[in-house]
Amino acid sequence: MEYRAGPHARGDLASTRRDAAAFLDNLTVQNSRGAKGRQNWIAIWTKAGDSHCLLADLKIENGMFGEATEAWLCALTAFEVARRLVDESDAQSGDVLAKVEAGVQRFVSALQQKMxxxxxxxxxxxxxxxxxxxxxxxxxxxxxxxxxxxxxxxxxxxxxxxxxxxxxxxxxxxxxxxxxxxxxxxxxxxxxxxxxxxxxxxxxxxxxxxxxxxxxxxxxxxxxxxxxxxxxxxxxxxxxxxxxxxxxxxxxxxxxxxxxxxxxxxxxxxxxxxxxxxxxxxxxxxxxxxxxxxxxxxxxxxxxxxxxxxxxxxxxxxxxxxxxxxxxxxxxxxxxxxxxxxxxxxxxxxxxxxxxx
CATH class of the missing domain: 3.40.50.1820 (Alpha/Beta hydrolase fold, catalytic domain)
Structure with a gap:
């Protein structure tokens, strides 16, 4: 049976990190289809990070800063998974790194604490x-x-x-x-x-x-x-x-x-x-x-x-x-x-x- 651990759209940090941990524990299975399968997973985790970013922006517009913070943290976790999968020589490497660093900067504006x-x-x-x-x-x-x-x-x-x-x-x-x-x-x-x-x-x-x-x-x-x-x-x-x-x-x-x-x-x-x-x-x-x-x-x-x-x-x-x-x-x-x-x-x-x- 094919293992299907991956990001889900539940939006809470605990679930996102559980999904990420389960995925990384089964990475050998995930990559059994070679480079094409790996590229698919990079795209899936990057898209999940982008979705959490959009959700965070929506929460900010509605004044829900606590939920926006959690969505940003989910996005950073998803982008980090994608970063682990990308080879340094891959053209996507720079894109994923940019998303991580941009995510940190955008997170600061949503953070209720002072960074x-x-x-x-x-x-x-x-x-x-x-x-x-x-x-x-x-x-x-x-x-x-x-x-x-x-x-x-x-x-x-x-x-x-x-x-x-x-x-x-x-x-x-x-x-x-x-x-x-x-x-x-x-x-x-x-x-x-x-x-x-x-x-x-x-x-x-x-x-x-x-x-x-x-x-x-x-x-x-x-x-x-x-x-x-x-x-x-x-x-x-x-x-x-x-x-x-x-x-x-x-x-x-x-x-x-x-x-x-x-x-x-x-x-x-x-x-x-x-x-x-x-x-x-x-x-x-x-x-x-x-x-x-x-x-x-x-x-x-x-x-x-x-x-x-x-x-x-x-x-x-x-x-x-x-x-x-x-x-x-x-x-x-x-x-x-x-x-x-x-x-x-x-x-x-x-x-x-x-x-x-």
Whole structure:
């Protein structure tokens, strides 16, 4: 029987995200008809996003701003699914990206909360721009998260993906572009500390509950930042695996031996950087630079050393020549973990087993 998971015109965010998650979980089945079938699904999800945009405009005209906001979030979710399906060399790629970024801009006008493009000031008289979304509970101190985009994404693209996840959580979010950090004259960790300085001065932010989330390759930046700035209260990062992998590869290259490093030394080196992090850590294995096998070994090392490190493995489906991550379940898991770790007076204990999300 042919699987038919896809977008439905129910209009509520929960249903749209369930449809998206079910579709991505069954992507191998969806693509069984090859490139033509994939193009059809790109068109279906793009059309669904366009329909939600039209619905949002209608709700705004009728003064129904809450329902308009939900329709925009549905549109952003649908466009993100389409973006995951489009090959970078495909002519449609630019069109879908434009829809995501335009969706974010149009969403701002419908948003009852205040979302700003803010400048992060630095000590050397320079600065860079970031997207700032204050928490939707202005009457109390709320946690905040600094989100760093992958090197192949703009800050607006990451914001478009995360808005449906963070709205309603009572959490402030500062989205920073990896490219902006890389182009800045000072160190990236120092620039991220400036981001934390900015959040600490916001009247709705609890300065003791600020976390960091590095998406994709930026997971390594989040590790360095959490290790260098002890104000970070929770970190979604690579746990130092990128630096460890490079070190081992360099030693093996220098010695021309595949097993040049003693296993006890390997264990110590593997957890060396994460030992400097004084906050809870979540490593998303299989995403970007973090291999599953190395992440499992790191978790075992951290458990032995009583380091609060948890590991999750996202669900992926195989499409022609690539794997596509179920971003819906992954993002829900990541921000659910951040909710837990940044909760006021949190007494939660680290997990002792791997999770698949």
């Amino acid at each position: 700003e493009r803010v400048e992060i000031a630095c000590c050397d008289q320079t600065g860079f721009l970031a997207h700032y979304l204050p928490a939707d509970r202005p009457d109390s101190f709320c946690p905040a998260v600094i989100c760093i985009s992958d090197e192949e994404e703009t800050g607006a693209m990451l914001l478009g993906r995360l808005l449906p996840v963070v709205i309603g959580r009572g959490m402030s979010v500062l989205v920073v572009s990896r490219e902006d950090l890389s182009n800045h004259s000072r160190s990236q960790s120092e620039s991220l500390s400036n981001c934390l300085d900015f959040l600490s001065t916001q009247p709705d932010v609890d300065a003791a509950r600020i976390g960091v989330y590095g998406d994709g390759l930026s997971a390594a930046l989040a590790t360095d930042f959490a290790a260098s700035d002890r104000r970070v209260a929770a970190a979604v990062c690579d746990g130092g695996l990128w630096k460890w992998t490079r070190t081992v590869a360099f030693l093996e290259w220098m010695t021309r031996a595949p097993d040049a490093v003693d296993q006890d030394v390997v264990s110590t080196r593997r957890s060396q950087l994460v030992r400097r992090i004084r906050c809870p850590v979540l490593v998303v294995a299989g995403r970007g630079i973090v291999s599953v096998s190395h992440a499992i070994q790191l978790q075992a090392d951290c458990m032995a050393a009583r380091i609060d490190l948890e590991l999750v493995m996202p669900r992926v489906s195989r499409a022609p020549e690539e794997e596509v991550e179920n971003f819906v379940t992954s993002d829900d898991c990541v921000f659910g973990w951040l909710d837990q770790k940044l909760a006021r007076n949190s007494t939660s204990q680290p997990s002792t087993s791997d999770q698949q999300i």
